[in-house]
Amino acid sequence: MSIMKNAFKRINNVLYLIIALLIASCVNKIDDEIKEGNIPISFSVKTSKTTTKAAKSTFEIGDRTGVFAMLTGNSLDKQRYIDNLLLECGEGSKLIPKKEVYYPEGDATLDFISYYPYQTASVSKGSSLLNVAVQTDQSKAADYSLSNFMTARIEDVSNSEKTVKLEYKHQFAKIKLVLTPKEGEDADDMLKANPRIIATGFKTQAVYDLQSDKLSDIDDASEMDIIPFGTWKKEGNSLSGKEFIVIPQTHSDSGQAFTLEWNGKIYICSLPSAAIKEDTELEIRINALQSTSETLTGVIAGIKEWGFSEQGESENRYDITAIHTASLSFKTSDVYRIYHQGKPVAEVCREYLYATAADAVDSKAIVVYPVQDNERTDLMNGIVLQLPDKTAMIHGGRVSWNESENSLAYTSGHSQPIEKFYIDASKKIVTEKPAAATLAINVSSYVIRDIRNGILQTYPIVKIGTQYWMKEDLQAVYYNDSRSMPLGKTLGGGESYFKWADCDACFYNGEAVLTEKLAPLDWKLPAPNDWSRLKEYVGENASALKKADAWSSDVYSATNETGFGIQPRGLLLERENKTTLVNANSSTAYWVYNSTQKQLDTVVMFTNGNNDIALKNAVKPEGKDYYNAFSVRCIKE
Template sequence: MNIMRNAFKRANYVLCLLLALSGTSCINRLNDEIKEGSILISFSFEASKAATKVTKNTFDIGDRSGIFAMLTGNSLDQQRYIDNLLLECSDNSKLISKKEVYYPEGDATLDFISYYPYQEENVSKGSSLLDVTVQADQNKTANYSLSNFMTARIENVPNSEKTVKLEYKHRFAKIKLVLIPQEGEDTDEMLKANPRIIATGFRTQAVYDLQSDKLSSVDDASETDIIPFGTWKKEGNTLSGKEFIVIPQTHSDGGQAFTLEWNGKIYTCPLPSATIEEDTELEICINALQSTSATLTGVIANIKEWELSEQGESENRYEITAVHTASLSFSTSDIYRIYHQGKPVAEVCREYLYTAPADAVATKAIVAYSVQDNEQTDLTNGIVLQLPDKTATTHGGKVSWNEADNSLTYISGHSRPIEKFYIDENRKIVTEKPAAPALAINVSSYVIRDIRNGILHTYPIVKIGAQYWMKEDLQTAHYNDSKSMPLRKALGDGEGYLKWVGTNSHFYNGEAVLTGKLAPLDWRLPTENDWNRLKEYIGENASALKKADTWSSDVYSATNETGFCIQPAGLLLERENKTALVNANSSTAYWLYDGTQKQLDKVVMFANSNNDIALKNAVKPEGKDYYNAFSIRCIKE
């Protein structure tokens, strides 16, 4: 059922210009016509406390606005008495001006025009036009605030002691989002999943005429994916709390939409044709249901000024033809796959690019690869969509992997971050919308679906170099033929797995490893060579593999640059003829197995006391014929 809501609140801001009289005037000539007097203009605003202007209708400490003043009868594009004076909010609810300014002498009156946020490069002489924009990543509080463009004006202000009030008005619109779980969906589970949502197809740059208080033009080429502000919260049977600011605009071709990543799958909801007016708050309700369809249904609430209204309704038909990078949260896996007609055609990886010497490239990246007809990823021609840690225009580079030695060839790009890409009719990745219709696609997290004895366990995947690894340790109580695996209480009790009170870790003894039945389908336990290739790729910097916030007293900084997320699980060893968990907060070890071994002789160990991937041969208790128990991390065949 379509649900419509009206949710409109006007938020106005009051700025007080406190006019303070001083003593005898000191006259200065300006342009041989205007005489500056001695009545100082000081500024303040009325507010009980400084809070976020977006929610409490006041200014934050450090917020900066600009103000112009003209002799009454002059316009902004003519002679200015005050030219873009900087005002900054102080900690005592005062607006401090960059310099002292005075009223003109005599009976002349002033017209004031103010705007927020302040721009140092502002309205040029002979013009009244100001470039305005909304930020793309409004999830950052500062960016959300800077997107909130407002203006205020008052005319015919004489030089007197009366407080002059400027009433600010929003010149952009706010869109609030509400998710309504449909039948079979649980609101608490949806809140736990924390769906990521972005707005697509909205223009983000325009020109504003401060003299007429109207948008002069909206840049049709400025469409940018917008990440909303706020966090989801439960209200009844809905989720709300996400919102973003947008420039007023009309869009009639159905190009505006909302993209939702929910439990690793991408869904969309189109925005109906509508005109978004200034100084309005509108609420969009999206009916949310996990399914094989890529489309969610939604209804837009009334879009209106304070007196007039119109409403539009989603047609509930919308094909995904573009992959929006901002919609990829990588929360369920570090890899997504893009499907066309049920077959993978592309892959997007969040990965770590590293070449020696280190100054060549050592950075996190989001890279897109084509997937071939045999469903194997083509690692020879990757496109670097974004370098999340880089601000320079070095995105859009190329990567090529040599799978034989796990090495990288990297060519730096020269573009801004690539926000979206398409799959053309030849199933190639293109970053510009193709002339022929792009393929309709679905986007899902690429995970291991490990089904054993009717129980599904999913594992995230991380790509490191040319290798694909499980991003979590194995946690199963069944072999991969679905037969139950014995839970053992102590080492030496026979093949099986062990758990330790107070932990969620699964430890597998060597007897269970030698069955060859532990790895998920199409995956295997790594060999010594696999670990060595990983070690060589990351420059023997094992600390980059550790999860930074769970290692105690770590001598070497654990950065988790690769996303491998190794956590200290400890080792199950024998101490004084008893099975004991050793170094639970400072080490972990993984089994090596080549699939044919009759005896196990090594494990790979990570410890907080060194910066290496170390091979150890203490696989059995001293003097015993049975094995210790360690963790398992698998690699793709």
């Protein structure tokens, strides 16, 4: 009986299509051939053994997909009954359509094709092709999820009050990263360092044929840097937790690789030749070792596909020839130096650009400068790689600094953010890969290496205008000739440094300053003119120098555009014949010294009660001939 019923239904469908063809000489308008019935179509997500999202097994409320429907037997590029209908996930994994849609009258059945994430302008009429892409910055959960392109299809659905269950399949691949410290490296130390890793050389755009359910074209010109999602966590003696979504592709001639910034140095691990397939999870295990070679070895531990497993191993060494902007975290310093055969050839600065000329700029920026043979930075020829807070096509500009006036001439750019640059054979900075060979280089954060009495202390550097400043306060407990510096308990006991309970700052009295032995090699204590130049450049705006969230004020908020990062440390003064730390949460003062002074008379003061960069002369306790103690911040000579 059931066989006869199904046969009768198929006959009815054939007769229906024949009648429709007789009425119209060609199939081109759905409304002329078939009418909507009164049974609404409802949709839900069907969870399969695979995950349907990058990180979770279900859609979340608010996720959006698109759906097409065709009369069974018709293709997407020929005729559509439902055209890119927006479905939004609601409670219980129900997909709620933007508008109510109905099954057609009669016995006609529908074929559904759905995709995620939804695009407003998706597949044009007469086509079945959809432009797809992964996000280049997948560090945020929302962007990571939007990179996970999926499709679902179900055919021959007859009108029914039952929900249409859409089962989605990954069309892209997931790459999981594992770092394994080697040869004495410690996983806990590595976790604390929190290495920054990016993927390079991966194609990020393609065309997908929804009708054939296959990638039809991968854009070879779409290679971009990808920032992974997740946070490192320790598992055994390895770090895991970073992963990203990538379009299926084969190993490219330019080579996919991973760039790791670890304790301020850049390391490279190349991806061995491997086909990255859809609906697969590829784990890459990197044997991580800090060395002078600036390379890492990479091992493919296994390709895990749902229902399929393939094992393989390979180790690679990889020269660094391109500097990827996304790999520079600026965590250990706001300045990097690029070296060729041990000599600096370029410098990358995260800095604050401010100019009031006709082509004005007031923005944070990432700028690359040439470094001359004498190892001095050529500040006349800077290239603006990115203005991180700007979305307009104004990146790629030029900066030229007048060092005598500490002023900027700026020319706006007309490009997207520059993702990478090269050093050509003539040691010139270029933003397009040159036809000739590029130099193999190393990249390392530029820091002050202050060695005293066999103890190494490093300090980050920040460039503000034409000045290079320590980004942190001095923490030395020895003089720069390695002679021991006395730890003071009370003012008036001679040259000393002071450490106070519940405060991680070091304070130095004036007697210690006058020894001229505090600053690291090639650095000095700033003179009045140095502070004046800084004040002029930031427009006497102390907020631009104060670390955000560290200062409280009802009037001014710390913005720290410059990256100078001043925090409230307090002042070590004598009150009622007792050495006391005052205003620890609301003030900081720095010594001012020009190296010719026989006695000190001023400090520069920052408080949370005003926005001043003020010179103060209360450097001695009242009526005494010895000095108070304040913080020290040094400037490059």
